[in-house]
Amino acid sequence: MKIFLFIVCVLIGISAHAQTILRGKVVDTLDNGLEGVSIHTDNNGSLAKTNEQGEFEILSNSTRGTLVFRHIGYQQMTRRFDGADNSIRVVMYSTKTQIDAVEVVSTGYQFIPKERSTGSFEHIDNKMFNTRTGSNVLERIEGLVPGLQFDNRKGSGSAEINIRGINTLSQFMTGPLIVVDNFPYQGDINNINPNDVESVTILKDAAASSIWGARAGNGVIVITTKKAVSADKAALEYSSTLNSPAKPNLMYYPHMSASDFMEVEQFLFNNKHYDAAYFGNDRIRNNTVFSPYVDMLYQEKVGTVDHSDVDRFVAQSRVTDYRREMMDIFYRAPIEQQHFLAFSNRSSRMSNRITIGYDRKLGDKLGMKNDRINIRTVTGLNIHPKLSAEARLAFNEGNSEAYADLMSHSYIIGGGKISLYPYARFRDGSGNALPIANSYNLEYIMGLTDRPLLDWGYYPANEIGNSLSSVARRHINAQFLMDYRPLEGLALNLHYNMENESSDSEMLYRKDSFYTRNLINRFTQVNGAQVKHIMPMGAIRNSTITDMQSHSLRAQANYRRTLFDNHEVVGLLGAEVFANNTKGKGFSVYGYDEDLMTSQVVDLVNAYPIYDGLAGNSRIPNSGGQSLYLRRMVSFYGNMGYTYKERYGFSFSARKDASNLFGVKTNDKWNPLWSAGASWTLSKEPFLHNELWLTNLRARATYGHSGNSGGVANTLPIIAHTTAAASAITQLPRALIRVLSNPTLRWEDVRTINMGIDFGLWNNVLNGSIEAYDKKSTDLLSNDRMDITTGYSTITRNVAELRGRGIDVKLTSSYTLGNVSGRSSANFSYSRTVVKKFYGTNFNGQNYVQRAGRSINPVLDKEIYPVFSYKFAGLDPTNGDPQGYLNGEVTKQYSSLIKDSIQNLAYHGTALPPYYGSFMQEISWKKIRFSFLLSYKFGHYFQKSTINYQDLFNSWIGHQDYSRRWQKSGDELHTDVPSLEYPISTNRDLFYSNSSPHILDGALLRLQDIGLDYTAKARLFRQQVQVNFYIKANNLGILWRANRFGLDPDYYDLPSARRYSVGLNINL
């Protein structure tokens, strides 16, 4: 042993005095050799430069050390060596496209190098951000980092984003704060052109986000837009993308077949289900929609239609499914185009970037159109070595249009019905539009042709374009920053941000539209030969205008200095005032002429009889009114960081906010929050410095409080003044009582502990981080049951404490094998939020099983978004009735079953995936790069829809489960779908549709994106031009799912359509 040590020492001693030759090649990201890169070693300053091919040779005095590579326009690179090496290969990254060699994260108040932060940040750089195409900034970051969850169940356009779970019970407050260039964004996030975005930072823990105070309880997403190029030069960038999503697939819906539907109609007809309405009084009959088949059955009964006609109709209809024709006539495959041009310039005194973007989208329904123009400038000016200024101006104009009232899968035809009958047809064999019942009995409407009325029929195929809804939105954002550096390390900032967004929405019902014809007819009075129209003959136009203005002013002092070599101090102190007002107004005009823009006055005061007594006397419907909302906030904040010997870091931050909450005394308006953290860079410790495989190792921990602004106590009742409804007896000003006095509310508080380890091995060939967090959200506000003797059933109270725990893991590996280089990254997140304390009162079971998992619903010791169901005891073998358990007994007492208390329900778990993550793989070969992204979610549950007979009978909402229903004894062995029965009890449906067979495992593996791109370099006008072509596909589909029904648990409705894109980037 001793001998061995001796030999090692000798060898080290020898090598310490030897000269080591190092050879290698420096290339850029496209594998082109870089000329003129300066290289030196860290020990004696020996210097070399690369040749035309990027090759170099350098002598070192020691066998170990670090090589430093520098080149203008590229980030500095370092590479450790140990002994002679002839095949060093270094890739240098252009500073223009990537600045994350030293990852700098923005909190919105300051930029901090990630290696010095104690908090939990996720950084999405420009390259990662551009993995996906699409015009929405937030959609692009889905699946890229751990701890960030997209709840797309309401559709990907209305995703609810959460960072590390949910810390509040108020559904509308679960989302993170979104900051764009230092200030919370007040406008519509769709205003931002993703091409303008440089990077996105996600602030996950209290230390990261507490600087944002009371609004940061759910984390913060900071979006940083691009500035001018960093090198002294001018640059031009052009990009263009064409996206083509697939046509919506309506066949995904589990509809029932036309023949099943008609079978049920025949069954109901035999049971005289329709008789009461069909033979009821005029008002009831005329306002009830019957299907053509039911109409025919009645006609057959009185002999006006032959049995053979009915048979022919059935034979033709049973193979019809309206969805096919609907997709043909009213839907289309959307097309999206994006064009973007940027010009950027930098000199020693001034820098500038001007961009212009144009996007155009044609939506998936006829008439849907979206245009967006972005113009943005960023100008930086160095007035004096100690004084600089920056100004930003962004203008956005968006126009969208859609055909209102267009027939679609979600169109409600009224008259008591919700869906269409499956055999509905929109055109006959020769292409003529066919009428569909809408609000009224079709037979009645079609029989009115000899009256002095406008045609009262609703012909979906002719309605296309008859009504138009449009929104024109303009957004201006101006920012001005002064930066004064009077002393070394000290910078004083004054920051002003202004936003103005105005939107003008319009709903135009043209004269020929069903909407207008219907209103004109309803308000037509016929008295013998005398005809009086209360509504003028002409279009109806409703306009709504909103105008939002916001101003923020921030004064901040930053200090950063290294004292006595080893002590680095960073601090900031600031104050901010924020004001936002949103004004709205609306009005309607009638008898509108689109060309002349004239309109006619109508009587909105008096009620008039409705044609043929179809309804009681009514006033002409009118939409209008005015509103004003004000939000104001004053904040003081500060933060301090201290690093000793680049190894030991400490941080502290605090903030106090006050806002104009209504009904709150001034003293209660202030809510102080703070956080503290520490970090330890182990890899810089002397005892690890020699472990060459260990490039980086850092441990950090933070503790802090953040808040959710919410309702705070009101000692007096709050009333809201409203306008009378058109149907009211008097039009006097009125007010309703919003809430009774509620004097005991406290602020919500989120306490977060975060611990993390960052590591990099073998020169960052493998790097990553593992973080664990624990969140305790106390005094959470929620609607709690109150004694209905107050007249109100719920009131906001501090009812619960949530405990959220989770782990975020990120692993990235970059490697090269000859010409092929690859990068793999994997994300894994685990997050569970459980209600630890609950002071409220539970509702009965029905509140938890209906739409299970679709609301936060706090229940003690259960996770949020709990999925409950009624325990199912199979079907009754004698008649196919569903059975449940009541006090352990099998029973069919549905009225008691549905009200059973929550303890007796089956609890499955949460509807929000507790485990989720993604895997991204990139492979580059020369100039070609291929990538794909897989995402997975598991551990969650969802409720599938099923047949509800009451809905089928009355609203025509069918379900394919009908075909699996119990029909004869023995069927209960292989089906759980109850028998068809008449009349049906609501409670039987309610019990069955919310019972356990409909709760399914939500686990899935999805192929999210695939991309292929090719980059070429050329010389044009003595300029180097870089051209990048790409083909991408998104939402490719589910590779594996746990449920056997082919359902996509990520969406309540249709899953996002598959999308293909091709694009091109030119940089010069």
Added chain:
Amino acid sequence: MKSIIKLIPVLGLSVWLYSCANFLDAKPDNTLAHPSTLKDLRAILDNENAVNDVYPSTLAMASDEFYMTYKGYAQMTQRIQDIYIWEDQGIDAGWTTSYKAISLANVVLEALERIKGGDQRLRNQLEGEALFLRGWMFFHLAQIYCPHFSIHDTGEGLGIVLRMDSSSEVKIGRSSLKETYRQIFGDLNRALELLPEESEYITRPAKLACYGALARAYLTVEDFVAAEEMVDKLLKRKDELWDYNTVSGVGLYPFVLADNIELIYYGRAASTGEFIYNPNTYIDPALYSLYEEHDLRKNLYYTAGAEGMKFRGYYHGKLADYFGGIGMDEMYLIKAECAARREDTPTGLRYLNTLLQHRYNSDYFNSLTILDSDILLRRTLEERRKQLVCRGLRWQDLRRLNRTKSLETTIHREMEIDGELKVYTLEPNSLRYVFLIPYLATEMGHYEQNPR
């Protein structure tokens, strides 16, 4: 030095902030307010939805005016089903809507104590309206959740919760029956002192409405002297009846609110549409059979449906929610009943004939001649049943009249379920004439439950 420079912007901002202290006091939403001006209170009491459209639908659904076939019954919610067959298991038969209006009245009364000054006449009117609403809602709650009470009773039974404030917690239990009625008459009589003679709108109560309400309430507790006194005071001020000979009856719903000169105070059920408007709900054939040949109401009130007669004579012309306010016809009937009960047959008959004259075809109408007060009473009660259909009054009448052996009525629900006829019966004076306190209230407030 450095720290001073650092502090300049912060200090500057603070000074600016505190110099305009109002900055954080701006209202986030301009429509929000604490009830702090008489204008606010006027607006609260003019909110028809919360003040006028609040009468418990149970009063129509539990009485014997309508019946429903099983087809319709099966579609109804648990709440309506339970009320319809009088087998409630603690569903809400009108508790929340009534107490919501009571909270509203208390919000106004509390605010009036806080707000100083202002026009005294307006203050009186607002206070009167609030007291009227509170007393009137207590009265309606008592008809559902308390046994019948007569002034001859000791009134020791369970009353309702007499909520006198608008806080978000209820700290009191149920009062006695006697206390409940003392409060009802206290509120209504105090309102009578405060309210103006007339009001501009039928949605706002005035003295006239208050006399009407008191007349009904005194009749209910069988204080016929007081009831008649109230009617007399009312009739002195207004006594017009609507001659149904002038109603065309052409439209599907013949009565139009604007033409109804009999209307004293506007009120409407919170929600009975689901029940009454359902195609499977019909009028009780026994009631329909009571109408004589030239009775205009036979046509104006009813129309043929698939399996029976459908009701169409909504007194206020608003479909499907019963008229819950006060009308002149009811006053004539109270007058006739009270007169008959004190055996003043000529007076009673005069009022009854005046009413019928406005209800029968004038070409065929012959005044009634009745000499016996008991016969007059029975005829008056029959006319009461025929006139006040879908007014939320029949339930109270059943409870009241069942106390007299000779006027008792047993009511039934018949439904054909799977080929079998199922019959539910409500015996006179049954405990089921008193609904259970909703479990949503008892679970939180632990109120003593009504006996079963």
